[in-house]
Amino acid sequence: MNVIEVTDLTKIYDSGLRKGNVIALNKVSLQIQAGEIFGLLGPNGAGKTTLFKILLGIVRATSGESTMNGLPPSNPESRAKVGYLPENHRFPNHLTGLGLLESTGRLYGIPQAELDIRFDRLLHLVDMEKWADTKIRKYSKGMAQRIGLAQALIADPDILMLDEPTDGIDPVGKVEIREILLKLRSMGKTVIVNSHLLSEVEQAADRVAILSKGQVVRMGEVSELTSRQSQFEIEAEIGDHLFELDEAMGKVRLISSDRMTVELQDEKDINYVIDQLRFKKISIRSVKPVKITLEQSFFEAVRGKQEPVI
Ligand SMILES: Nc1ncnc2c1ncn2[C@@H]1O[C@H](COP(=O)(O)OP(=O)(O)OP(=O)(O)O)[C@@H](O)[C@H]1O
Ligand SMILES: [Mg+2]
Numbered sequence: 115m116n117v118i119e120v121t122d123l124t125k126i127y128d129s130g131l132r133k134g135n136v137i138a139l140n141k142v143s144l145q146i147q148a149g150e151i152f153g154l155l156g157p158n159g160a161g162k163t164t165l166f167k168i169l170l171g172i173v174r175a176t177s178g179e180s181t182m183n184g185l186p187p188s189n190p191e192s193r194a195k196v197g198y199l200p201e202n203h204r205f206p207n208h209l210t211g212l213g214l215l216e217s218t219g220r221l222y223g224i225p226q227a228e229l230d231i232r233f234d235r236l237l238h239l240v241d242m243e244k245w246a247d248t249k250i251r252k253y254s255k256g257m258a259q260r261i262g263l264a265q266a267l268i269a270d271p272d273i274l275m276l277d278e279p280t281d282g283i284d285p286v287g288k289v290e291i292r293e294i295l296l297k298l299r300s301m302g303k304t305v306i307v308n309s310h311l312l313s314e315v316e317q318a319a320d321r322v323a324i325l326s327k328g329q330v331v332r333m334g335e336v337s338e339l340t341s342r343q344s345q346f347e348i349e350a351e352i353g354d355h356l357f358e359l360d361e362a363m364g365k366v367r368l369i370s371s372d373r374m375t376v377e378l379q380d381e382k383d384i385n386y387v388i389d390q391l392r393f394k395k396i397s398i399r400s401v402k403p404v405k406i407t408l409e410q411s412f413f414e415a416v417r418g419k420q421e422p423v424i
Contacts, residue, residue, distance in 0.1 A: 117273055117304050118146035118169065123178035125164050125328075138164040140328040141178065148272075151295055151305045153315035153336075155408070156325035162308040163201055165325075166275055170198060182273065197266035199259075201277035201308070207251035211242055211261040214250060215268055222269045229268075236264040240294055256287030263294060274298060277308045292318045312408040316340065324412050331415040339411045344378045345404040348387070351397045363387045375404060 125139040138161045146152045154162050167173035169180050171187035185192035205214055212233060219229040237243045240260040250258065259279055266274055279295075280288045295318050298305050309315050315322060316336055324332040324339075332339055349372060356368050363386065365377040376387055384401065391398055406414075 115148045116145040117148045118144075118180070118182050118306070120144045120165070120169075120180045121178055123165070123168060123180055124176045125161070125168060125173065126176045127164075137328050139168075139175075139178075142325070142328070142330055144323050144330060144333060146304065146306060147321075148304050149299065149302055150320040151299050151307065151318055153319035153322035154306060154308045154325065155310070155312050155315055155322050155412070157310055159327075160310075160325040161328040162310075162325060163277055166198075166277055166306075166308060170196070170275070195269075195272040197269065197271035197274045199262045199266045199274075199276045199279055201281065203262060205250050205258065205262070205265075208249065210247050210249055211237075211253070211257075211264075212246040214261060214265055218265050219268050224269065232268060232270070236267055239267070239297065240264045241290065254287075256283045256290065259283060259287070259291060260294070263291070267298075271303070273304045273306070275306045275308070278310070279307060280309065280311065280314055288314060312412060316408045322408065324408070324415065326412070326416045332411055336408065340406055340408055341403045342406060344381050345375060346378070346384055346387070346401055347373065347375050347404050348391070348401050349373055349399040350391055355394055355396055363390055372399075 121143050123139050123142045124137070127136045127138055129136050142161070142165065154165065156162055164173060168175045169182055169187060170193055171190070174187075180187060182192040182196060187193075209217065215233055215236065216229065219232065224232070233246075237246050240263050242257065242260050242264065245253065245257055245261075250261070253261065263276070263279065266276070280291050283291065292314070295305050295307065307315055307319065312324070319336055321335050322333070322339065323330050351372055352368065352374055353371055356366070356374070363376060364379065364383060367375045367377075369375065376384075378384060378387070388398065388401065
């Protein structure tokens with residue numbers, strides 16, 4: 115089931131400056147399924163936050179359509195079961211972590227007895243029990259993001275929209291946040307993470323859409339976007355047999371005397387390559403598809419279109 119549907123969504127901001135209008139989103143279409151971690155990725159200014167804001171009804175689209183839980187942003191019910199962690203948020207510094215959760219819970223009209231149960235559960239989930247009574251001004255960035263996650267979860271949403279949840283956080287803090295995202299998925303929640311850090315999201319997301327200049331340049335499962343189906347790396351005792359190898363095998367590149375890559379027209383041809391190697395009595399240790407990073411995948415998609423910005 116798709117919990118979010120976006121069709122040909124376009125947003126043109128009138129910048130009010132001489133440079134004219136800004137096309138923040140240009141006919142973006144995507145679907146997000148219930149229960150997945152979806153990464154919305156792209157460099158600064160790609161349009162990620164704009165897409166979140168349109169879905170949440172904060173900003174109006176210029177054209178195109180979007181729905182959450184089947185409802186358009188003009189219907190407040192569309193975001194009734196949605197938690198949101200905005201980018202660059204500033205929580206009131208004088209509050210404690212618990213105070214922040216309490217004031218948010220009251221805004222939602224959640225009864226105190228129910229809130230008390232949720233505080234315990236959420237503080238445990240984000241590992242902030244020890245810091246619940248400490249003022250937010252004393253929190254590190256990682257702690258502020260973790261309490262922000264708890265705040266976004268207070269009304270027990272089905273969908274969580276997190277805008278740059280790991281921005282400015284050290285590697286340990288990033289791992290902790292990633293673990294929380296995985297826990298949320300195991301609780302059946304849909305998590306949409308907005309980030310310019312492709313390598314990080316690569317490790318948690320099921321599917322991603324990569325935006326560049328307001329357009330989707332790549333979309334799919336992370337494993338799909340990071341493997342080159344037609345390229346394989348083969349570990350084998352090649353030695354000086356390379357020169358005897360048949361060109362029909364594909365484009366062969368020797369990396370060392372026991373490692374080579376082949377680029378094939380059709381991935382099924384790997385069987386022919388293996389047959390050829392075995393025919394020459396070359397002992398094979400492993401055959402695996404060549405992996406690339408999401409970042410490489412992104413650059414390949416936009417090659418020639420823009421300067422590297424990530
Ligand atoms: N209120 C606004 N008025 C005019 N232009 C805007 C406004 N908000 C965003 N923009 C422009 O729209 C484009 C997309 O911005 P957006 O904030 O959606 O990008 P982003 O992908 O979230 O970037 P970042 O990674 O920096 O958060 C940018 O060129 C930005 O300058
Ligand atoms: Mg943004």
